[in-house]
Amino acid sequence: MIRLEKRKEPSKFWRIANPFLAVVLTMIAGGIMFAMLGKDPFVAIRLIFFDPIFSETFASYSRPQLLIKSAPLILIAVGLAIGFKANVWNIGAEGQYIIGALFGAGVALAFFPQPGWYIFPLMVLAGAFGGFLWAMIPAILKTRFNTNEILVSLLLVYVAERILAAMALGLMRNPDQPGFPGSRDLRRYEAAHNAELIANTGMHWGVVAAFIAVIFAYVIMTRHMLGFHVQLAGQAPRAARFAGVAPARLVVVCLGIAGALAGLAGMFEVSGPGGQVRIEFASGYGFTAIIVAFLGRLNPLGIVLAGFLLGLTYIGGELGQMMLQLPGAAIQVFQGMLLFFLLALDFQTNYRIRLTQGMRA
Amino acid sequence: MILGSINPAVLMAALMVAATPILLAAIGELVVEKAGVLNLGVEGMMIMGACVGFIVAVNTGSPIMGFIGAALGGIALSLLFALLTQALMTNQVASGLALTLFGLGLTALLGQGYVGITPPRTPKLDLGPLSDIPFLGRALFTHDIVVYLTIALVGAVWWFLKYSRAGMILRAVGENHDAAHALGYHVKRVRVFAIMFGGACAGLGGAYLSLIRVPQWTEGMTVGAGWIALALVVFASWRPWRAMAGAYLFGGVVVLQLNLQAAGVRIPVEYLSMSPYLITILVLVIISSGKGRSLNAPGSLNKPFHASS
Numbered sequence: 001m002i003r004l005e006k007r008k009e010p011s012k013f014w015r016i017a018n019p020f021l022a023v024v025l026t027m028i029a030g031g032i033m034f035a036m037l038g039k040d041p042f043v044a045i046r047l048i049f050f051d052p053i054f055s056e057t058f059a060s061y062s063r064p065q066l067l068i069k070s071a072p073l074i075l076i077a078v079g080l081a082i083g084f085k086a087n088v089w090n091i092g093a094e095g096q097y098i099i100g101a102l103f104g105a106g107v108a109l110a111f112f113p114q115p116g117w118y119i120f121p122l123m124v125l126a127g128a129f130g131g132f133l134w135a136m137i138p139a140i141l142k143t144r145f146n147t148n149e150i151l152v153s154l155l156l157v158y159v160a161e162r163i164l165a166a167m168a169l170g171l172m173r174n175p176d177q178p179g180f181p182g183s184r185d186l187r188r189y190e191a192a193h194n195a196e197l198i199a200n201t202g203m204h205w206g207v208v209a210a211f212i213a214v215i216f217a218y219v220i221m222t223r224h225m226l227g228f229h230v231q232l233a234g235q236a237p238r239a240a241r242f243a244g245v246a247p248a249r250l251v252v253v254c255l256g257i258a259g260a261l262a263g264l265a266g267m268f269e270v271s272g273p274g275g276q277v278r279i280e281f282a283s284g285y286g287f288t289a290i291i292v293a294f295l296g297r298l299n300p301l302g303i304v305l306a307g308f309l310l311g312l313t314y315i316g317g318e319l320g321q322m323m324l325q326l327p328g329a330a331i332q333v334f335q336g337m338l339l340f341f342l343l344a345l346d347f348q349t350n351y352r353i354r355l356t357q358g359m360r361a
Numbered sequence: 362m363i364l365g366s367i368n369p370a371v372l373m374a375a376l377m378v379a380a381t382p383i384l385l386a387a388i389g390e391l392v393v394e395k396a397g398v399l400n401l402g403v404e405g406m407m408i409m410g411a412c413v414g415f416i417v418a419v420n421t422g423s424p425i426m427g428f429i430g431a432a433l434g435g436i437a438l439s440l441l442f443a444l445l446t447q448a449l450m451t452n453q454v455a456s457g458l459a460l461t462l463f464g465l466g467l468t469a470l471l472g473q474g475y476v477g478i479t480p481p482r483t484p485k486l487d488l489g490p491l492s493d494i495p496f497l498g499r500a501l502f503t504h505d506i507v508v509y510l511t512i513a514l515v516g517a518v519w520w521f522l523k524y525s526r527a528g529m530i531l532r533a534v535g536e537n538h539d540a541a542h543a544l545g546y547h548v549k550r551v552r553v554f555a556i557m558f559g560g561a562c563a564g565l566g567g568a569y570l571s572l573i574r575v576p577q578w579t580e581g582m583t584v585g586a587g588w589i590a591l592a593l594v595v596f597a598s599w600r601p602w603r604a605m606a607g608a609y610l611f612g613g614v615v616v617l618q619l620n621l622q623a624a625g626v627r628i629p630v631e632y633l634s635m636s637p638y639l640i641t642i643l644v645l646v647i648i649s650s651g652k653g654r655s656l657n658a659p660g661s662l663n664k665p666f667h668a669s670s
Contacts, residue, residue, distance in 0.1 A: 165631045
């Protein structure tokens with residue numbers, strides 16, 4: 001008989017080892033998937049995980065992309081992780097990302113074509129504020145009316161997507177090119193352009209913001225009272241109340257931080273790599289960031305590593321589409337499998353497998 | 362007056378069609394939650410059903426085979442969820458999310474070659490003279506069989522939960538799994554069956570979208586229907602008939618909104634098409650804001666069960 005026995009304390013070793021093991025298992029399962037699609041699995045896996053960084057032909061293009069794709073993932077995931085730790089499930093980061101981008105772009109388009117050093121900082125503030133506002137909807141509904149934040153935050157993603165479409169086709173449409181949907185290209189408006197800080201590295205203000213966020217989150221979670229409250233509320237809600245944690249305030253703080261960071265990510269994207277407000281602007285970073293947060297063990301430093309890995313799969317996926325005609329959706333499957341394997345492996349963290357002989361007592 | 366051009370009988374008929382996929386998914390999830398399990402993967406299982414059902418129906422030429430395939434597709438994904446949450450004791454919220462993300466990706470991959478194809482037609486049920494009754498005939502008796510079977514399913518689930526022995530065991534497991542375990546019921550076995558039922562229903566709901574309502578396959582075509590079904594279960598306070606009322610109410614909003622779009626109301630389409638989501642949120646708020654009133658949620662909902670002995 002195989003039985004699961006609950007460990008007295010979660011295993012530290014498996015907590016660290018499982019994400020790596022999950023990546024390996026995903027590569028194997030992904031390889032099988034690619035083989036079934038009629039592609040050479042070894043070539044495909046190499047193309048996705050190694051060539052973007054090490055291949056001489058692709059690296060000049062894809063190395064800078066690594067920072068561009070990973071920064072929004074890390075920025076969003078750091079915020080989500082704080083909430084997940086406190087059992088506040090904000091799964092609508094995609095919506096907060098979109099609204100942040102719209103607020104940021106809105107400021108830029110309002111000032112166009114004036115020059116001014118203050119425009120970009122204003123956009124940053126507006127982006128964070130937009131994401132914050134959008135996250136406050138589930139937060140306030142949760143604290144005032146006890147409405148489930150999971151459903152509300154997720155449903156608001158669909159609302160945000162429609163606002164994005166309405167803006168791209170209406171209010172924010174480029175008046176100089178009325179035949180095309182989409183706003184002015186912010187990359188051509190110097191005062192609003194989130195340009196590369198160092199040429200050909202992919203380094204832009206969003207990357208800087210992501211690293212600042214990681215450091216802040218790390219300090220808050222390990223050194224600050226708020227971090228202690230978050231952990232307490234997540235692990236022992238009853239004890240947390242005795243310790244003076246106000247659950248409502250914690251919900252607002254967690255959703256607020258995550259929303260503001262997701263909004264920032266959207267704003268840096270629309271003013272830089274994305275360039276304009278378009279219907280197809282949202283690319284699922286808000287959902288992939290959930291995987292990043294879990295894979296990084298809800299730990300800011302772990303999230304950096306996980307963010308780079310998932311960012312890599314985006315670039316590798318593009319390479320795969322180009323070189324092997326891999327379907328774009330294969331990468332989504334890949335990311336989904338990663339989360340599955342991680343969750344599945346985690347039973348080792350909390351349980352021990354025991355082989356018992358013969359009859360059960 | 363623009364609204365004058367909307368025929369109430371046609372509106373009613375369209376409402377029933379719009380409500381059916383969400384109702385199917387919601388009634389399945391209701392049973393799952395009654396057993397104490399929160400499966401947030403409804404959206405993933407629905408899109409899986411939509412995709413598999415479409416592929417099977419196109420290749421066999423039979424919508425019935427399509428629906429069977431869809432139910433099996435939904436069950437397959439739900440078993441993955443059951444394996445994770447029941448055998449490997451994972452967090453139900455995270456596992457449900459993973460199911461949705463995975464389902465959306467997998468179906469985008471599977472359905473690649475099927476975009477733009479028209480599926481075999483599902484015939485309307487011929488109800489003879491009934492459909493000639495003025496107004497009611499057009500509104501109620503001109504549908505395909507799935508609409509009626511779904512209503513029958515709601516009745517069956519209501520009876521099952523309220524009067525059957527198995528249904529009472531299922532509720533016991535959902536209300537207090539430790540007590541149910543102590544009485545000798547197999548908590549996990551009951552839950553796995555409930556999860557599979559939920560998967561089958563969500564799959565059928567998805568297939569109704571891709572085979573009858575739309576009818577076509579496009580990537581991510583469920584656009585949140587699974588999440589709305591989840592909200593519907595809360596709205597219904599875990600009662601089957603209320604879930605049906607909620608689904609029809611919601612279907613009404615969807616249809617009215619579509620009619621307003623068609624009638625050329627001077628509101629941009631994007632704003633009109635947000636209304637179903639906004640109404641769902643609004644209803645959730647109203648339902649959950651009752652002070653002191655219990656929501657009737659099953660006692661062991663979203664709590665993992667591990668027999669310690």
